[in-house]
Amino acid sequence: MQSLESGFSEKPKSLLKLFFYELKHDILASVSLVMLIAIFLTIFIGAFIVESLFDVMWVTPRPLPVSPANSGTLLGLDSLGRNQFHLIFVAARNSLLISFGVTFFSFIFGIVIGVISGFYGGKTDNIIMRIVDTWNMVPFLMVVIALLSVLSRTVPVFIALLTAFSWVGRARLLRASALSQSQMDYISASKTLGTPNIVIMFREMLPNLVDVTVANFVLTLAASIGIETGLSLLGFGLGWDFPSLGTMMQNAINPMYLQHFPWVWAPALVLVCTIMLCVNFVGNALQRVADPKQRYA
Amino acid sequence: MDDILLSINNLRTSFRIDGQYYAAVDGVSIDIMHNEVFAIVGESGCGKSALSLSITKLHNMNYTRIEGEVNFNGQNLLDLNESKLNKVRGKDISVIFQDPLTALNPVIRVGPQIEESLTYHTNMNKKEKRDRAIKLLSEVGMVNPELTYASFPHELSGGMRQRATIAVSLACSPKLIIADEPTTALDVTIQAQILDLLRKLQKETQSSIILITHDLGVVAEMADRVAVMYAGQIVELASANDLFKNPQHPYTRSLLASIPNVGEDLHRLNAIKGIVPTLMYMPREGCRFSHRTPWIDGSMHEENPDYHEVRPNHFVFCTCYKDFYFENEGGA
Numbered sequence: 110m111q112s113l114e115s116g117f118s119e120k121p122k123s124l125l126k127l128f129f130y131e132l133k134h135d136i137l138a139s140v141s142l143v144m145l146i147a148i149f150l151t152i153f154i155g156a157f158i159v160e161s162l163f164d165v166m167w168v169t170p171r172p173l174p175v176s177p178a179n180s181g182t183l184l185g186l187d188s189l190g191r192n193q194f195h196l197i198f199v200a201a202r203n204s205l206l207i208s209f210g211v212t213f214f215s216f217i218f219g220i221v222i223g224v225i226s227g228f229y230g231g232k233t234d235n236i237i238m239r240i241v242d243t244w245n246m247v248p249f250l251m252v253v254i255a256l257l258s259v260l261s262r263t264v265p266v267f268i269a270l271l272t273a274f275s276w277v278g279r280a281r282l283l284r285a286s287a288l289s290q291s292q293m294d295y296i297s298a299s300k301t302l303g304t305p306n307i308v309i310m311f312r313e314m315l316p317n318l319v320d321v322t323v324a325n326f327v328l329t330l331a332a333s334i335g336i337e338t339g340l341s342l343l344g345f346g347l348g349w350d351f352p353s354l355g356t357m358m359q360n361a362i363n364p365m366y367l368q369h370f371p372w373v374w375a376p377a378l379v380l381v382c383t384i385m386l387c388v389n390f391v392g393n394a395l396q397r398v399a400d401p402k403q404r405y406a
Numbered sequence: 407m408d409d410i411l412l413s414i415n416n417l418r419t420s421f422r423i424d425g426q427y428y429a430a431v432d433g434v435s436i437d438i439m440h441n442e443v444f445a446i447v448g449e450s451g452c453g454k455s456a457l458s459l460s461i462t463k464l465h466n467m468n469y470t471r472i473e474g475e476v477n478f479n480g481q482n483l484l485d486l487n488e489s490k491l492n493k494v495r496g497k498d499i500s501v502i503f504q505d506p507l508t509a510l511n512p513v514i515r516v517g518p519q520i521e522e523s524l525t526y527h528t529n530m531n532k533k534e535k536r537d538r539a540i541k542l543l544s545e546v547g548m549v550n551p552e553l554t555y556a557s558f559p560h561e562l563s564g565g566m567r568q569r570a571t572i573a574v575s576l577a578c579s580p581k582l583i584i585a586d587e588p589t590t591a592l593d594v595t596i597q598a599q600i601l602d603l604l605r606k607l608q609k610e611t612q613s614s615i616i617l618i619t620h621d622l623g624v625v626a627e628m629a630d631r632v633a634v635m636y637a638g639q640i641v642e643l644a645s646a647n648d649l650f651k652n653p654q655h656p657y658t659r660s661l662l663a664s665i666p667n668v669g670e671d672l673h674r675l676n677a678i679k680g681i682v683p684t685l686m687y688m689p690r691e692g693c694r695f696s697h698r699t700p701w702i703d704g705s706m707h708e709e710n711p712d713y714h715e716v717r718p719n720h721f722v723f724c725t726c727y728k729d730f731y732f733e734n735e736g737g738a
Contacts, residue, residue, distance in 0.1 A: 231468030294508040297464045298574070302523035303496030306488065316513040 131394045138394035141387035156202035159195045174370045185372045188360055197376055200352040208333035210268035211275055219279020227287025228310045241277055249274045254345045262348040286321045290314050327392030331385045354381050411614050412438040412582055417474035419460045427471055428685040430456040432638035438614055445617045445629035451682045453638040454618045458584050462495055496523035500575035504587040506567035510559035516570050517555035523577045542573040565596035584616045601627055626650055634658045637694040644720040654722040656730040657695050693724040701733045
């Protein structure tokens with residue numbers, strides 16, 4: 110028995126400690142995390158300050174956008190003559206709010222429905238999954254575009270619409286993992302201990318699904334930014350009175366803007382790419398924390 | 407007899423395959439006494455595990471049908487709904503699983519897993535539960551119980567994990583522990599340690615153990631009484647002593663004959679001809695072992711086999727035991 114005990118080097122670490130341990134060994138992830146925190150703080154505080162001090166929608170009538178050098182502002186004026194430096198804070202905040210909201214709510218629904226479906230299996234699973242399949246069949250882009258042209262284009266409406274289609278994928282993912290976990294002995298073992306099903310599902314099985322959830326959470330976060338940006342780019346996103354990173358890039362569709370006025374779309378593009386990259390790097394580190402098998406020794 | 411702890415009565419567990427139900431456990435009746443180690447042995451696919459899982463109703467009921475009675479404390483466990491069953495499981499009946507790695511939740515520390523059943527069956531507060539868990543861990547032979555308490559399952563070795571699962575199952579001092587091949591996933595030295603531990607704990611707590619195994623050595627070491635299972639039925643039921651000294655049923659005798667003896671010069675190991683028939687092709691009439699002893703005259707078997715008490719408390723299924731001989735022995 111003595112030799113068995115010597116396998117321990119120290120007290121087991123908490124999850125947060127493990128995360129920092131991972132960060133120490135992964136410079137890319139730690140830099141990303143710092144950048145991400147800095148970007149998020151800047152955006153949210155900046156947007157607050159900008160909105161309380163300036164009128165973001167203030168228009169200086171111009172026939173064409175004005176470059177930073179000629180306008181005396183940091184990022185120049187856009188095609189309507191709005192101050193881009195002010196605009197980007199509000200735009201980024203709106204985009205982030207939407208992607209966070211969509212990801213959060215679609216995971217709430219996805220987890221609850223997926224775990225219940227996977228845990229019980231059989232008939233319950235069959236019924237739930239057929240409903241999910243049916244819902245999944247509805248053409249997402251068409252319905253969103255159609256509804257957005259009817260409904261008011263505000264942040265909550267946008268979140269609700271995207272969530273309504275995004276949870277399906279989460280539910281399927283969680284259901285697949287839950288189904289395999291529910292066959293494990295520790296679930297049976299918990300049942301033999303007299304633990305109620307609801308506790309087994311969400312307190313014992315769910316933590317085992319964290320690796321899938323975290324990885325997918327990050328992807329969904331990045332994807333939601335992408336979807337929002339894409340829809341806005343096509344002109345079906347937020348209205349002109351709700352600036353977002355997508356609407357800021359919208360001008361890039363025009364070849365003339367693409368070639369001659371890069372300051373109109375470049376800042377938003379750079380910001381989107383930076384956020385997506387950082388989110389992914391941090392996500393990878395998180396995934397290693399959640400899954401001991403991927404951890405650095 | 408009020409000495410009976412658990413009484414299984416004509417239990418039939420069937421699984422659905424292609425829309426039809428096939429019985430994996432076919433009419434099993436046994437009584438488990440207080441304070442005894444009852445072993446169930448048999449080849450793979452004999453229905454041992456199906457039987458043990460039926461007692462706690464752990465089968466996936468989407469494709470399983472369980473008939474018969476499992477009487478425990480004056481109630482039929484099979485009639486209870488999930489929430490009533492939960493009051494019995496963990497408190498009075500607990501299970502030790504075969505593979506200790508999958509039986510422990512990989513993302514929860516060992517200590518809280520031991521406390522789990524205490525949460526639902528006792529009114530202990532946090533401190534009491536922790537004390538009890540640490541006491542259990544030291545009882546099952548952990549050198550540093552406090553450290554183990556805060557460890558994750560993957561930080562423990564196989565033997566330690568199995569000790570931890572035993573601690574989990576002992577938490578509420580159950581009256582009956584179902585050990586489903588508790589040593590199969592472990593190597594031989596650890597097996598011996600775990601068996602010693604189980605026997606020691608059984609003596610201390612006076613609880614009963616249903617020991618499911620295919621290892622006759624384990625049976626000889628542990629069991630008070632033994633049931634030999636074949637093709638979903640119990641073919642021989644006797645005290646461990648009787649069974650090893652005086653095996654009766656052809657199946658039991660074949661099993662014992664296929665254990666190689668040290669010092670015996672064998673070129674080939676003795677084996678039982680054929681395999682256990684799969685569920686779908688299992689003969690449902692007559693003696694189910696007959697087709698694996700084709701050299702035995704068919705008239706030896708009963709048409710509707712029944713139990714025969716060859717000596718007090720030693721039961722054998724079917725009459726073919728009377729004139730059984732091994733193929734290489736020639737006719738009797």
